[in-house]
Amino acid sequence: MEAVGPNPFLFVSAVLFVCGVVCMTTKRNGIGVLMGVELVLNGASLNFVTFSKFTPLGLDGQVFSLFVIVLAAAEAAVALAIALNFYNNHLTIDVDRGDELHG
Amino acid sequence: MNDIGSLVVRLLDETTKTSVGLFAPELVLSGTIVLMLAFRVLPGLNRIPTQWVALLGAFGSFALALCQFDRLVTGEIPPTSFFTGMLMFDQLGTFFRMFLSLFLILTITLTVLTGIPDRDDAADFYTLLIGSTIGMMIMASANHLLMMFMGVEMTSVPSYAMVGFLKGRKKSSEAALKYVVYGAGAAGVMLYGISLLAGLTGTGSMPDMAQRLGMIVSQNAGIGDATVRTILLAGLMVLVGLAFKLSIFPFHFWCPDAFEGAAAEVAGFLSVASKAGAFALLVRFGLSFTSTSAAVSEVGFSFGIGLGVLAAATATFGNLSAYGQTNIKRMLAYSTIAHAGYMLMAVSALLVLAHGKQVGLDTQGEARRCIEGLIYYLFVYLFMNLGAFAIVSLIRNQIFSEEIEDYNGLATQCPVLCFGMLLCVFSLVGLPPMGGFWAKLVIFSAVFKATAVHWVMWGVLGAGAINTVFSLFYYIRILKAMYIKSRPAGARSVRYDLFPGGVFVLLICLPILGLGILPQGFTDKFHNIADALLTQIGR
Amino acid sequence: MSVETMLFWLFAILTCGGAVSVAVSQNVVRMAFSLVLCLGSTAVMFLLLGADFVGATQLMVYVGGTVVLLVFGVMLTATGPFTKIKSSGADAILSGLIGVIFLFIISTTVTAVDWGDISQKVAIGTHQKTAARGFNPEQQGNTTRPLGLSFLSVRADRDLNLSRNVPSVEKPVEDAPKLSSGYLLPFEIVSIHLLVVLVGASYLARAKRRVATNQ
Amino acid sequence: MDTLLAANSLAEFLQTQTIPICGCPIDATTAMVLAAIMHVALVGAWFGLPAGLFIWAERKISGRIQDRLGPTRTGGRFGWLQSLADGAKLIQKEDLVPADADGLMFRLAPYIVVVASFAAYMVLPFSDGWSALGLDVGLFLTFAILSLEVLGVILAGYSSGSKWALFGAIRESAQMVSYEIPMAICALCPIITAGTLNLTEVGQLQSGGFWNWNILHPFNFFAFFVYFTCATASCKRAPFDLAEAESELVAGFLTEYSGMRWSFFFLAEYASMFLVSGLATVLFLGGWDDGFGILSVVKANAGSFVGNALGLVIFMKKASLLVCVQIWVRWTLPRLRIDQVMTTCLKYLIPISCVLFAGTVAYPLILVKVSGNTSILGGPSGDRVVQPHQPMSQADTVPNKPTQMTAATAERSGR
Structure with a gap:
């Protein structure tokens, strides 16, 4: 009947973080990379909420995660607009196809 | 009156009487954004050119920041944290706010001269520009981990959009996509680090964090302790985010692409302004690790050594890659990376010197010199780099090219712009009597002092010196093209030179010379800033 | 369970x-x-x-x-072809390996920390609320009110005891201890950020407007 | 989770019983699980029953509006069992998946839509305290869950592998996402008046007489109509049913669906119609309150259970009336064009709702300045029957009176 401690939650958030990083590094689709970023941010936000329950961080943790959610939404909006713009110019969203810039 | 009532009264008092006033420069900029957008919508008012509104706002912000800085220096207002500890009002922060609003004025003027946003898009462009500047200002005075992250985000997100501002161009959209993808990733990693730090210390406030890091690590805990390792991991993750903003070695790859794809004005803005904000933040964050606790100081020290190695690598890499470039914006981007390396040496020396007390050296005064050198370098860098980018964009408007070989023989057609480029380049290399010389000198001397604490700093110093010599070779290529090669027949000629572009460039170049010939007044000012910062955190 | x-x-x-x-x-x-x-x-x-x-x-x-x-x-x-992305087998194995190593590093550092111990060390010197009040107890997840108040900088969960004249042993020197961090500023400034981002995103996403069409 | 108010009481009741087969007492976990299952079944019944009923009502009402009879034969004189018969028919139909479709997504999409509108019932109070979750974030959670519905729509449209479906889904999602904004802002107006997001508390504050109902508040009165318009649109009901405009898009995102999956979308539509009407009832129309104080008399004389049951009937009546209004509107007004739909939302409804919101915020402040009270009637609106629902477990050093710690009181005392 013991309650779940902080460590299982932290482990889940570590899984989120790692999956996000792997996703960011392996995906060639621009939007796929953005999904990886969302996973990483989500892992961080789960960390904050976990700490808000189990450490003296208290309510601050929840405030942090609220701001993270809002900022992530803003970032996603701009990223998506840029991705669409890229698509309009290149007719693909494959990051590797962008090869105008090199040297 | 009950508890919550008196709490509200106290908060209301503090917010309206102190905090809002201290936040005035940012508030003016925020108001400018709203005004610009309102002017565009309202009938009748939409005839007012947006850039004048933006310029007015930037001037207002600069004036307010100047006033505040003045009052801080004279001691009329004591340094304090405001908005219940969210931001810090001190000489360092206020100097950077002043610096950034000055830079905003210069950038807006430049865009007016080169006409990069057309009439329709002006409001959008200046909104992004000012929004990004507000983010940097917040970054420079952040006193709380949340404000630190918000500052980074508020700086980055509008700048992603700015890089992609020329939206019809393939290069521009590609640059923006690369920038946003890497940038968002770095921000995510940074946030994860912040979450670990906040969880460990149970607070978001950075001074509290510094104090509590000592509390949670027992005196003799080494790297084997899980807590110390977590602190190290978290610190590294935060540094990844900052290193990305600063384009430090393994995280620099976005920089050349983003700069080449973006308009030269935007590239100039990003190269200086985002560095200024990020370095201020890095200094504050780094100082959190210079605790009196031996274990935490050890962590800070290892960060210092690590940053030193990275700084040497960054400078070397930047200079080596710049050598083969044919596009001038790309070359300047690599040179930006190299300069970030030099400036990072100052931070590295700061962290190493701060550890000096632990090994029995009195390095108090030398730590101050690091911050002084960093500020001096940034201040010179503002003018020399903006100058270079301004000349690139002015010439681009005439010859429609940014390749170095198209600059051949330009000196005969536009002597003023080319002379400006000469000054900027000499300063970028670090030749006397330019400002860049003194800047490098102060930083290198600080690194030299740091060699007493650890031998690795000798390597850093050596790398810095060799790089300075090496950088001469590729910078000189620009001058060679301009002054020695002859203009090919049939090449597009440059029609106007002196007015207004030339005047602007000369105005920017004046401080470069001034800072080089009369450095004393400035170094004293910057020394005071460093002094105030270190006294304030009690080191 | x-x-x-x-x-x-x-x-x-x-x-x-x-x-x-x-x-x-x-x-x-x-x-x-x-x-x-x-x-x-x-x-x-x-x-x-x-x-x-x-x-x-x-x-x-x-x-x-x-x-x-x-x-x-x-x-x-x-x-068409870009919906599905094929990456090579070697790539997948490599990135999977890196992922596992990363996970190992993070989980051995972060979850090896004794959080309870750290909380105790840090809790010294933080001010705590005197009494949790409200319609429903916060411990059960009803944090809406305290969150809302903290966006107004009123830290009802931390600072309620500050105004009370309890003789405090820890802070005899300062007559007015500092307030805990309230989030009025980020709450307000994020609106400016959202405005800027909205403008930027809509600029990038919309088609270029035709110039000189309004007579 | 201790917030499962009703479930808790049921679980406590079950713990006093024994399992009939083996005769041993029920332990806490089993009791909790049993209680949860019973509640899910109950809420599920509320989800299915109104949907069936309203489909019948829609046919009948539309028939009458168009001067027809509507269903007359199945199940007696009024065609009562028509929906049931249709359901039986749809279950028997073959489950078709188009060749071009993304099979997994295509099959999943209806469930997402159903789960989203079903889960939102969790926090809806059917009577005083009769809700599955007594959360402090009640209304916010409802909107959060409702906003998931759009995902199902997009997936349905995308995975169908058909142009009609994709067009329909894009239109539909644009419309739903846009109308969420004014809808949420308008729903916040009564929330501000009440000072809580907990729907049960909002209902309790309006009890005691119709003069306490939020709709009589000057700004909430207008907010109600804006809310109702937006709610109609977010349920993709005519005149806003552009996604399914037969003349242009065959059937929008539903084009490729048939049989049971198709009917799931309809179940979800009618369920969310009832849900938004129920929300409107709680937020604006006094919830389960009868308006003349009869309920309190019944409660005093026949016990709270009977009173609550009566409240439930009243609540259902009010909500059903609103659903009928939606049906009435659908068969009366012509369909708008897609640009008109978006213009209505972005250019008119959002500014109007913002003004109403600001007005609601300013109203009590102005009243305080003018008359010294936050309400025209003198006291705070409704009976402040809300109490801390559980005494604090830790004994505090300071004896505390039950202070209501809202932003409003904080401000008042701060002055």
């Missing part, structure tokens, strides 16, 4: 499963769906952690907003 523990493991598995399938999936639309699963289960984890408001925000803003945006992006850009 209590209900809470069961719920935790159920949703932990869903969260991790969603995350892993985002990372390994080759189809962008499937990835988006896995992301929904992952983020939605995280919202439930927030509820389990007693952060109801954050959980609801996660559902509303993240799942109902950000992911919808991403799915829109997928729909607008996914044409």
Whole structure:
């Protein structure tokens, strides 16, 4: 009947973080990379909420995660607009196809 | 009156009487954004050119920041944290706010001269520009981990959009996509680090964090302790985010692409302004690790050594890659990376010197010199780099090219712009009597002092010196093209030179010379800033 | 096993499963769906952690907003061959290996920390509230009111005892101890950020306007 | 989770019983699980029953509006069982998946839509305290869950592998996402008046007489109509049913669906119609309150259970009336064009709702300045029957009176 401690939650958030990083590094689709970023941010936000329950961080943790959610939404909006713009110019969203810039 | 009532009264008092006033420069900029957008919508008012509104706002912000800085220096207002500890009002922060609003004025003027946003898009462009500047200002005075992250985000997100501002161009959209993808990733990693730090210390406030890091690590805990390792991991993750903003070695790859794809004005803005904000933040964050606790100081020290190695690598890499470039914006981007390396040496020396007390050296005064050198370098860098980018964009408007070989023989057609480029380049290399010389000198001397604490700093110093010599070779290529090669027949000629572009460039170049010939007044000012910062955190 | 523990493991598995399938999936639309699963289960984890408001925000803003945006992006850009991305086997193994090593590093550092001990060390010197008040106890996840107040900088969960004239041993020198961090400034400044971002995104997404058409 | 108010009481009741087969007492976990299952079944019944009923009502009402009879034969004189018969028919139909479709997504999409509108019932109070979850974030959570519905729609449209479906889904999602904004802002107006997001508390504050109902508040009065318009649109009901505009898009995102999956979308539509109407009832129309104080008399004389049951009937009546209004509107007004739909939302409804929101915020402040009270009637609106629902477990050093710690009181005392 013991309650779940902080460590299982932290482990889940570590899984989120790692999956996000792997996703960011392996995906060639621009939007796929953005999904990886969302996973990483989500892992961080789960960390904050976990700490808000189990450490003296208290309510601050929840405030942090609220701001993270809002900022992530803003970032996603701009990223998506840029991705669409890229698509309009290149007719693909494959990051590797962008090869105008090199040297 | 009950508890919550008196709490509200106290908060209301503090917010309206102190905090809002201290936040005035940012508030003016925020108001400018709203005004610009309102002017565009309202009938009748939409005839007012947006850039004048933006310029007015930037001037207002600069004036307010100047006033505040003045009052801080004279001691009329004591340094304090405001908005219940969210931001810090001190000489360092206020100097950077002043610096950034000055830079905003210069950038807006430049865009007016080169006409990069057309009439329709002006409001959008200046909104992004000012929004990004507000983010940097917040970054420079952040006193709380949340404000630190918000500052980074508020700086980055509008700048992603700015890089992609020329939206019809393939290069521009590609640059923006690369920038946003890497940038968002770095921000995510940074946030994860912040979450670990906040969880460990149970607070978001950075001074509290510094104090509590000592509390949670027992005196003799080494790297084997899980807590110390977590602190190290978290610190590294935060540094990844900052290193990305600063384009430090393994995280620099976005920089050349983003700069080449973006308009030269935007590239100039990003190269200086985002560095200024990020370095201020890095200094504050780094100082959190210079605790009196031996274990935490050890962590800070290892960060210092690590940053030193990275700084040497960054400078070397930047200079080596710049050598083969044919596009001038790309070359300047690599040179930006190299300069970030030099400036990072100052931070590295700061962290190493701060550890000096632990090994029995009195390095108090030398730590101050690091911050002084960093500020001096940034201040010179503002003018020399903006100058270079301004000349690139002015010439681009005439010859429609940014390749170095198209600059051949330009000196005969536009002597003023080319002379400006000469000054900027000499300063970028670090030749006397330019400002860049003194800047490098102060930083290198600080690194030299740091060699007493650890031998690795000798390597850093050596790398810095060799790089300075090496950088001469590729910078000189620009001058060679301009002054020695002859203009090919049939090449597009440059029609106007002196007015207004030339005047602007000369105005920017004046401080470069001034800072080089009369450095004393400035170094004293910057020394005071460093002094105030270190006294304030009690080191 | 209590209900809470069961719920935790159920949703932990869903969260991790969603995350892993985002990372390994080759189809962008499937990835988006896995992301929904992952983020939605995280919202439930927030509820389990007693952060109801954050959980609801996660559902509303993240799942109902950000992911919808991403799915829109997928729909607008996914044409023919690019919907499915094949990466080579060696790549997949390498990145999987890196992922496992990374996970090992993080889990051995972060979860090896004795959080209870650290909390005790840090808790010295933090001010605590004198009494939790409100309609429903905060411990059960009803943090809406304290959160709302903290956005106004009123830290009812921390600072309530500051104004009371309790003789305090720790802080005899300062007559007015500092207030805990309230979040009025970020709450207000984020609106400027959102405005700027909105302008930027709409500029990038809209077609270039025709000049000189208004007579 | 201790917030499962009703479930808790049921679980406590079950713990006093024994399992009939083996005769041993029920332990806490099993009791909790049993209680949860019973509640799910109950809420599920509320989800299915109104849907069936309203489909019948829609046919009948539309028939009458168009001067027809509507269903007359199945199940007696009024065609009562028509929906049931249709359901039986749809279950028997073959489950078709188009060749071009993304099979997994195509099959999943209806469930997402159904789960989203079903889960939102969790926090809806059917009577005083009769809700599955008594959360402090009640209304916010409802909107959060409702906002998931759009995902199902997008997936349905995308995975169908058909142009009609994709067009329909894009239109539909644009419309749903846009109308969420004014809808949420308008729903916040009564929330501000009440000072809580907990729907049960909002209902309790309006009890005691119709003069306490939020709709009589000057700004909430207008907010109600804006809310109702947006709610109609977010349920993709005519005149906003552009996604399914037969003349242009065959059937929108539903084009490729048939049989049971198709009917799931309809179940979800009618369920969310009832849900938004129920929300409107709680937020604006006094919830389960009868308006003349009869309920309190009944409660005093026949016990709270009977009173609550009566409240439930009243609540259902009010909500059903609103659903009928939606049906009435659908068969009366012509369909708008898609640009008109978006213009209505972005150019008119959002500014109007913002003004109403600001007005609601300013109203009590102005009243305080003018008359010294936050309400025209003198006291705070409704009976402040809300109490801390559980005494604090830790004994505090300071004896505390039950202070209501809302932003409003904080402000008042701060002055």
